[in-house]
Amino acid sequence: MARRGVQFAVAMLHVALVLLACAPSAQGALPSDNISVQWNRLFQQIFCTGNGQRFEPSILQAHLNLAQWHALVALKHTGTCTTEEAVVAYASFTVLVNYFPASSESDIDPLLAKQIKALGLTKSQKKLAKSLGEAVAKRLIGTRQPLKEFLLEDIHNAVAARGGDHPGLWDYIPNTPHNVTAPLITHYYNLEQPFILPDPIEFVKQYLGHLKPPKVPSDEWDASYASLVDLGRIDWPGRTKAMNFTASLYYGCNKVNVTYTTAGCNVDLFWIQAAFDALPATTSLYDAVTLLAKMSVALHEAQLVIMVMKDGYYFWRPAQAFRTGDERHAPFPNWTPYAYTFFDPEFPSGMVGVTTAGATVLQSFFGENATVPFTVYGNGAFDLACPGSPGVVIPPRHYDSIQAAIEETILGRIYSGGHYNSSTRDGEIVGRTVAKYVLKHWAKRTPSGVQPDTEYLDVFVELPAKQQEFLPVHYEV
Numbered sequence: 001m002a003r004r005g006v007q008f009a010v011a012m013l014h015v016a017l018v019l020l021a022c023a024p025s026a027q028g029a030l031p032s033d034n035i036s037v038q039w040n041r042l043f044q045q046i047f048c049t050g051n052g053q054r055f056e057p058s059i060l061q062a063h064l065n066l067a068q069w070h071a072l073v074a075l076k077h078t079g080t081c082t083t084e085e086a087v088v089a090y091a092s093f094t095v096l097v098n099y100f101p102a103s104s105e106s107d108i109d110p111l112l113a114k115q116i117k118a119l120g121l122t123k124s125q126k127k128l129a130k131s132l133g134e135a136v137a138k139r140l141i142g143t144r145q146p147l148k149e150f151l152l153e154d155i156h157n158a159v160a161a162r163g164g165d166h167p168g169l170w171d172y173i174p175n176t177p178h179n180v181t182a183p184l185i186t187h188y189y190n191l192e193q194p195f196i197l198p199d200p201i202e203f204v205k206q207y208l209g210h211l212k213p214p215k216v217p218s219d220e221w222d223a224s225y226a227s228l229v230d231l232g233r234i235d236w237p238g239r240t241k242a243m244n245f246t247a248s249l250y251y252g253c254n255k256v257n258v259t260y261t262t263a264g265c266n267v268d269l270f271w272i273q274a275a276f277d278a279l280p281a282t283t284s285l286y287d288a289v290t291l292l293a294k295m296s297v298a299l300h301e302a303q304l305v306i307m308v309m310k311d312g313y314y315f316w317r318p319a320q321a322f323r324t325g326d327e328r329h330a331p332f333p334n335w336t337p338y339a340y341t342f343f344d345p346e347f348p349s350g351m352v353g354v355t356t357a358g359a360t361v362l363q364s365f366f367g368e369n370a371t372v373p374f375t376v377y378g379n380g381a382f383d384l385a386c387p388g389s390p391g392v393v394i395p396p397r398h399y400d401s402i403q404a405a406i407e408e409t410i411l412g413r414i415y416s417g418g419h420y421n422s423s424t425r426d427g428e429i430v431g432r433t434v435a436k437y438v439l440k441h442w443a444k445r446t447p448s449g450v451q452p453d454t455e456y457l458d459v460f461v462e463l464p465a466k467q468q469e470f471l472p473v474h475y476e477v
């Protein structure tokens with residue numbers, strides 16, 4: 001299946017619009033309150049307040065930012081007589097209405113109407129922008145439908161049919177059978193097609209094969225154990241206020257109280273916010289949109305690779321490991337992490353991996369050695385006030401550099417008791433490796449992959465019978 005979405009869409013549009021083409025429109029500099037930002041903010045608001053489809057944010061965010069980028073590319077290629085802002089508006093509108101129809105009347109239609117009015121377009125500019133923006137967005141949506149629900153059932157069945165449980169594996173509880181109703185939400189990503197990476201399983205083997213969770217028992221596992229048994233525990237007497245605060249920034253739960261003007265509710269949206277703040281005001285719309293598209297795709301691919309690794313290695317979470325104990329560690333029955341721990345396998349840290357992917361793309365915009373300070377406003381980016389978890393209200397956060405935000409994420413995940421130190425460090429390597437691959441291959445391959453026809457999919461799930469085995473979920477057509 002070819003990944004030639006943009007060329008294809010552009011070729012079609014060219015045929016359709018060639019007679020209407022006229023002198024090229026101004027390739028405008030960014031208006032002060034730019035169109036791309038407004039649509040990303042609206043996406044955050046709708047997504048984070050949970051009104052609409054609940055696919056993982058990086059899937060839909062990549063659709064939104066790629067649609068904007070495709071619209072600008074198409075405009076360039078067709079020379080259509082309308083404006084950049086207008087095509088970005090219609091492309092974004094089409095994506096959001098498709099995924100969040102319930103918010104159409106209340107939020108999405110009004111934003112488009114407001115923008116189009118402010119742009120002061122002629123009738124024909126408006127018409128051309130609409131046909132072009134809609135065409136690229138529909139093409140993108142059509143070729144990349146998020147996965148079909150029924151596949152999850154296949155995975156559940158395959159998981160249920162697997163063999164025994166062993167120390168070091170995610171769901172190991174001595175003398176207790178595997179819990180077949182345990183949620184497998186992360187498999188959404190395993191079934192997503194990457195935009196740029198080759199087969200993610202091959203990617204893991206080729207570029208990340210040296211990263212593994214520690215063997216249980218081993219000296220390495222002793223080190224991982226020691227790195228967290230105190231630092232991550234809610235009732236460790238050495239906990240400081242600063243540790244608590246850092247941990248509170250990086251919870252696993254989200255979708256709390258996000259509004260149009262505050263930051264997004266998760267780590268993907270954090271980096272979009274960081275880009276808005278860090279980019280110079282003179283950045284052209286095209287450059288800003290291109291950066292956001294690359295960032296969204298890198299975030300998506302990182303998420304996908306991480307989930308392939310998490311489910312492939314199936315390593316146990318701290319609370320379970322510590323409570324259960326192992327050959328060299330007595331059970332610690334009441335060990336409780338500072339914060340809620342997401343219900344998926346531990347290795348590697350997803351928060352750190354995704355953070356580092358976003359950070360690496362943003363850093364590349366400025367050059368690898370540039371010091372880029374930025375501020376992220378609002379509180380939702382950090383998942384404050386998760387029900388059932390200790391939380392604090394987060395004021396705007398200033399970072400002296402992009403790397404500083406990565407370091408904070410690492411500490412946040414350790415202090416919250418969610419991840420062993422080694423898994424955060426490996427997560428950083430994963431995020432950086434994925435982002436660099438995306439950046440390097442961006443120009444070579446049009447990022448508009450095509451989802452295989454899911455009706456003919458077979459899902460294969462094997463889970464490790466031995467710890468440290470890598471047995472990823474995969475599917476074949």
Ligand SMILES: *[C@@H]1O[C@H](CO)[C@@H](O)[C@H](O)[C@H]1NC(C)=O
Nearest residue numbers: 032033034279280281283288
């Ligand atoms: C877009 O608009 C916002 C709000 O006015 C501004 O702060 C930002 O610098 C602009 N974005 C870019 C990429 O220039």
Ligand SMILES: *[C@@H]1O[C@H](CO)[C@@H](O)[C@H](O)[C@H]1NC(C)=O
Nearest residue numbers: 176178179180181182183343
């Ligand atoms: C199995 O997992 C489900 C979903 O998390 C949970 O509600 C249930 O209590 C678990 N069952 C056992 C026996 O642990």
Ligand SMILES: *[C@@H]1O[C@H](CO)[C@@H](O)[C@H](O)[C@H]1NC(C)=O
Nearest residue numbers: 226227228231414421422425
């Ligand atoms: C975590 O690992 C890093 C790098 O390997 C090391 O510098 C740091 O001291 C470790 N921290 C803890 C708490 O083990």
Ligand SMILES: *[C@@H]1O[C@H](CO)[C@@H](O)[C@H](O)[C@H]1NC(C)=O
Nearest residue numbers: 234235239240241242244390
């Ligand atoms: C850190 O958080 C824990 C758990 O909420 C709490 O018991 C402890 O008092 C906090 N420590 C400080 C110094 O605020």
Ligand SMILES: *[C@@H]1O[C@H](CO)[C@@H](O)[C@H](O)[C@H]1NC(C)=O
Nearest residue numbers: 255256257258384385386387
């Ligand atoms: C959400 O915001 C409202 C209004 O500011 C506030 O009353 C409410 O407590 C907030 N809810 C959470 C979970 O933070």
Ligand SMILES: *[C@@H]1O[C@H](CO)[C@@H](O)[C@H](O)[C@H]1NC(C)=O
Nearest residue numbers: 363364366367368369370371
């Ligand atoms: C960044 O710094 C490193 C280490 O000093 C150097 O090797 C590298 O060439 C620098 N990169 C750029 C793009 O200047």
